[in-house]
Amino acid sequence: MIRVVLPQHLRTLAQVGTGIDEVTVDVSGPPTQRALIDALETRYPMLRGTIRDYSTDRRRAFLRFFACEEDISHESPDAPLPDAVAAGAEPFLIVGALAGG
Amino acid sequence: MMDVLMSGVRVLVGTRKGAFILNSDGKREKWDVSGPFFAGWQIYHLKGSPVDPNRIYASQTSDWFGQTMQRSNDGGKTWEAVGNKFTYEGVTGTHQWYDGTAHPWEFKRVWHLEPSLTDPDAVYAGIEDAALFTSTDAGQNWSEISGLRKHGSGPKWQPGAGGMCLHTILLDPTNAQRMYIAISAAGAFRTDDGGVSWTPINKGLVSKYIPDPNAEVGHCVHRIAMHSARPSTLFMQKHWDVMRTDNNGDQWTKISGNLPTDFGFVIDVHAHEPETVYVVPIKSDSEHFPLDGKLQVFRSTTGGNEWEALTKGLPQQNCYVNVLRDAMSVDSLDKCGVYFGTTGGQVYASNDAGDTWNAIVRDLPAVVSVEVQTLQ
Numbered sequence: 265m266i267r268v269v270l271p272q273h274l275r276t277l278a279q280v281g282t283g284i285d286e287v288t289v290d291v292s293g294p295p296t297q298r299a300l301i302d303a304l305e306t307r308y309p310m311l312r313g314t315i316r317d318y319s320t321d322r323r324r325a326f327l328r329f330f331a332c333e334e335d336i337s338h339e340s341p342d343a344p345l346p347d348a349v350a351a352g353a354e355p356f357l358i359v360g361a362l363a364g365g
Numbered sequence: 366m367m368d369v370l371m372s373g374v375r376v377l378v379g380t381r382k383g384a385f386i387l388n389s390d391g392k393r394e395k396w397d398v399s400g401p402f403f404a405g406w407q408i409y410h411l412k413g414s415p416v417d418p419n420r421i422y423a424s425q426t427s428d429w430f431g432q433t434m435q436r437s438n439d440g441g442k443t444w445e446a447v448g449n450k451f452t453y454e455g456v457t458g459t460h461q462w463y464d465g466t467a468h469p470w471e472f473k474r475v476w477h478l479e480p481s482l483t484d485p486d487a488v489y490a491g492i493e494d495a496a497l498f499t500s501t502d503a504g505q506n507w508s509e510i511s512g513l514r515k516h517g518s519g520p521k522w523q524p525g526a527g528g529m530c531l532h533t534i535l536l537d538p539t540n541a542q543r544m545y546i547a548i549s550a551a552g553a554f555r556t557d558d559g560g561v562s563w564t565p566i567n568k569g570l571v572s573k574y575i576p577d578p579n580a581e582v583g584h585c586v587h588r589i590a591m592h593s594a595r596p597s598t599l600f601m602q603k604h605w606d607v608m609r610t611d612n613n614g615d616q617w618t619k620i621s622g623n624l625p626t627d628f629g630f631v632i633d634v635h636a637h638e639p640e641t642v643y644v645v646p647i648k649s650d651s652e653h654f655p656l657d658g659k660l661q662v663f664r665s666t667t668g669g670n671e672w673e674a675l676t677k678g679l680p681q682q683n684c685y686v687n688v689l690r691d692a693m694s695v696d697s698l699d700k701c702g703v704y705f706g707t708t709g710g711q712v713y714a715s716n717d718a719g720d721t722w723n724a725i726v727r728d729l730p731a732v733v734s735v736e737v738q739t740l741q
Contacts, residue, residue: 273405273430277446310446314430318450319472326429360429 266291266300266345267355271327274315274358278308286355295350297329298341315358330357373740374696375440376704377421378712379408382730384423386441389725393702393716396725402444403435410691410734411441412478417485418738422504424475424490432474436504447504451475451492454511460494461523470494470514477691479534483541491531495522495548497560510560513546518565518582522551525585525604532690533589537596545599545614550585553601555614566614570603587630588690592639600642600669602632602690607644609669620669625656631693635718636701640668643695643703643719645688654685662705664719678722679713686711691734698739706732 265288270278280287289303305312316323321341323329328337331349348354372391378384383401402408406425414420423435423444432451435444451472462468473493481487486503489510497510522529533547544560547553552567570584577583585604592598601608601617605628608617621627626646635641642665648656655661660679663672686709696702703719706712710729713722 271429273427276404277430277433310433313449314433317431319452324429324431 265289265352266295266303266349267352268300268304269355269357271358271360273360274311277310277314279310280308288352291350295345296342297336297339297345300345300356301341326361328359328361330359331355372698374698374702375413375418375738375740376694376712376714376725377411377413377441377734377736377738378706378726378729378732379410379423379691379734380706380710380730380732381407384408384411384441385726385729387712387725391698393696393698393714398726399441402441406430406433407474408733409475410477410736412480412736413440413738414480414485414488415482416480418740420480420485420503422478422480422488424478426474432472434475434504448500448506451490451496451498451507452509453496453514454509455515458514459520460529461521463524467520470496473528476530476532477534479536482536482538489534489536489544491534491546493528493530494524495529495531495551497531497534497546499560512556512561513554513563516554516563516565518551521582522548523583525549533586535589535591535599537591538593539596543596543613545589545591547586547589547601549587550583550604552582552584553586553589553614566610567617568615569610569617569619570608571606571619572604574604588632590632590634590642592634595639598639598668600632600634602629602644604628604650607632607669620665622665622670622672624663624672629688630690631688631705633693633695633703635703636695636697637699638666638701641666641718642669643693644672645693645705647687653687658682658684660684660686660707660713662703662715662719662722675715675719675722677720678715678724684709689733692732694735694737696737696739702737704735704737706735708732 376387383404385400388397409424411423419440421437425433436447457470459467477491479489490498496514498507535545537543542559554563572584575583588602590600607621629647659681662675665672686707693705701718703715708731711724711727714725
């Protein structure tokens, strides 16, 4: 069971429930970014295309992936997730870029 | 015409930060505002099915999260996310980039939704980079009508300042095979065979800002409007110039007449008078606000050339909003209601065909689109 923290707009879109910051998903096979997001999109189909671009399958430019106080956005999507994330001890964070003014 | 006392009006407002729905009875004097729906997201367009007004489609988009699509089956009370996969058919190809180089087509967002005139599960979507898509299963799956983008002129199309968007889709109510679309900045196109093949319909358009002012494509068409009773006649607000055609777009004629400026974005036609047309002149392409700080709708009851300013109820000083291309609509009551939204967050409405105006809501986020449903 992997814990995922979604940005607010994606929590709303996925209708995870008020006050719920984290969701959990089961990942079959080796836990990687790709496998995790595949599992997330399977559980919440409305998130397809919102985290990764449909045509390129790449992370959207204004989103970042954090885990264990590290920015792992530029890791290969097929690299293993940190052990603490894979074990459910730490969450995988999907973070929207800060912007405004 | 519908009976005012038995009818209602629902106004669908898309803004930079969510959607709002305004309801009134047929008098159109008191308005109930609900929303924001999809708070924080850009809602480029919402539009209801003419067959089933409770079926509404919405384009929800974000620089962060891309494009999502929403559908309501209960008049906008509740919504469900539907399909958001827009994949160009075949080899993607290139169009011109701002610097004249070849640039691959890339999907960015859905600008405009046009539900079918006969089937509530069928809907068209105009997207950026410019292409036409359709769904026949109520928005779950989308496929490209690729004959348009594969028209031989495609590599010459280029984006306007707002992107290379397909923003206008007009369905001919008398001919199911005929459809018109417009792209900024490629121009207008027509199909007479249900979308298989397309013809540029830009003869008579003159755009001084392009190398060949009379080119077949490259014109920055901002909006086209049609009256359902006279679908061979179209009215166009081009970047500069207000135009009309009476032969399905084969030839356009300038009808700017006495307008104080003929730059603008919106144009629409009175619900019951095919020769009564509305525009909102904007000062210029470098100053996107009303002339002299006065918000004025101009109405022609003669199909163009002779225009009168409609100002009662509209701000006549210090007004520097814009009215974007999808932000005007009419209802079909008697008298015809006319509605438009501004980038300052007001939606103005007239329940007397433009003679007087009221802000039916104000201080919303910048309004991108306004659509009106006349309900029985």
